Amino acid sequence: MELPRTMKAIRFHNHGGPEVLRLEELPVPKTSEREVLVRVHAVGVNPGDWQIRSGFAGDRFELPYIPGWDVSGVVESVGDSVINLRPGDKVFGMTANSGGCAEYVTVPFDQLALKPRSIDFIEASALPQSGVAAWHSLFEQGKLEAGQTLLINGAAGGIGHIAVQLARWKGASVIGTASPHKESFLHELGVDAFVDYTTDLPAGIGRSVDIVLDTVGGDKGDWLLDTLKPGGCLIPTAWGRYASEKATKASITVQEVQFAPVTTSNLAELAQLVNNGKIKIAIDSVFPLEETAKAHIRSESRRARGKIVIQVQ
Numbered sequence: 001m002e003l004p005r006t007m008k009a010i011r012f013h014n015h016g017g018p019e020v021l022r023l024e025e026l027p028v029p030k031t032s033e034r035e036v037l038v039r040v041h042a043v044g045v046n047p048g049d050w051q052i053r054s055g056f057a058g059d060r061f062e063l064p065y066i067p068g069w070d071v072s073g074v075v076e077s078v079g080d081s082v083i084n085l086r087p088g089d090k091v092f093g094m095t096a097n098s099g100g101c102a103e104y105v106t107v108p109f110d111q112l113a114l115k116p117r118s119i120d121f122i123e124a125s126a127l128p129q130s131g132v133a134a135w136h137s138l139f140e141q142g143k144l145e146a147g148q149t150l151l152i153n154g155a156a157g158g159i160g161h162i163a164v165q166l167a168r169w170k171g172a173s174v175i176g177t178a179s180p181h182k183e184s185f186l187h188e189l190g191v192d193a194f195v196d197y198t199t200d201l202p203a204g205i206g207r208s209v210d211i212v213l214d215t216v217g218g219d220k221g222d223w224l225l226d227t228l229k230p231g232g233c234l235i236p237t238a239w240g241r242y243a244s245e246k247a248t249k250a251s252i253t254v255q256e257v258q259f260a261p262v263t264t265s266n267l268a269e270l271a272q273l274v275n276n277g278k279i280k281i282a283i284d285s286v287f288p289l290e291e292t293a294k295a296h297i298r299s300e301s302r303r304a305r306g307k308i309v310i311q312v313q
């Protein structure tokens with residue numbers, strides 16, 4: 001089929017609420033030498049999407065702007081120096097500069113991998129940033145080992161629900177926090193203990209935890225320090241304020257937020273775990289491209305159970 005000259009895309013021209021998102025007809029992007037043109041099937045939503053749209057993430061992203069970083073789809077064409085992928089390949093990955101909420105997007109070849117064969121495009125689009133952030137936090141930053149105890153604050157969200165499964169696969173014990181109606185979901189994911197953060201903070205945990213993964217952030221995370229053993233560490237995936245004096249006194253390290261690069265090799269590693277049934281992707285909700293605003297509203301609610309996805313075709 002011949003490539004059309006234009007495509008449907010969601011774009012905003014000014015920062016603001018979800019109402020600034022507009023469906024527009026735009027030129028299909030052209031690939032450079034190291035890029036792949038992907039016919040987008042689905043776009044995974046991350047909190048960064050609405051943080052950029054609202055202006056909360058600052059003004060370093062040029063307007064007008066097409067949201068959507070995590071994509072899955074089919075390779076339409078490849079740049080001259082791309083040798084690892086060819087038209088027709090089913091892929092997933094992360095774009096270099098957003099643009100995913102569109103029928104076509106260009107992606108650097110080394111930020112794509114073959115879609116895990118055991119999942120569909122919807123689930124594959126949910127994996128890149130959440131999966132890589134979970135892996136990086138636990139294994140690169142935390143050096144999590146079998147037999148250790150991990151507490152995940154926000155265990156039911158995009159990063160959290162994958163982190164639970166990665167930690168169990170590694171052989172760690174996992175305590176997960178969420179609101180009470182998500183208790184059975186966290187047990188299905190494999191947590192050893194559930195903490196209802198709305199009531200029983202931090203009942204019964206004592207100082208038994210080696211590593212805390214905090215996906216919630218904000219200024220209410222001090223209680224997490226009380227759960228860590230001396231020598232333990234807290235790894236935030238989002239900005240948080242923690243009592244530094246208390247941490248020092250208890251010999252606890254609070255790490256900086258890191259953003260791990262999404263690469264072909266770390267995507268392929270996650271894909272293998274998915275194909276082997278070690279990670280299951282939970283889908284909170286799916287919205288058509290035209291209803292991207294509803295997907296942003298759902299993400300902004302911070303109540304997602306797993307991942308929110310936009311279906312393009």
Ligand SMILES: NC(=O)c1ccc[n+]([C@@H]2O[C@H](COP(=O)([O-])OP(=O)(O)OC[C@H]3O[C@@H](n4cnc5c(N)ncnc54)[C@H](OP(=O)(O)O)[C@@H]3O)[C@@H](O)[C@H]2O)c1
Nearest residue numbers: 047133154156157158159178179237238258259302303304
């Ligand atoms: N560092 C990185 O590489 C990286 C990558 C991607 C995203 N991030 C950032 O990491 C953060 C988490 O991302 P995400 O995609 O996992 O978010 P998310 O999917 O929007 O998180 C939603 C989940 O958070 C839970 N939650 C909200 N408030 C809570 C609280 N006080 N205590 C416990 N759980 C709570 C909710 O559970 P309940 O409904 O039960 O409250 C819900 O299941 C975001 O700030 C995001 O920007 C970082």
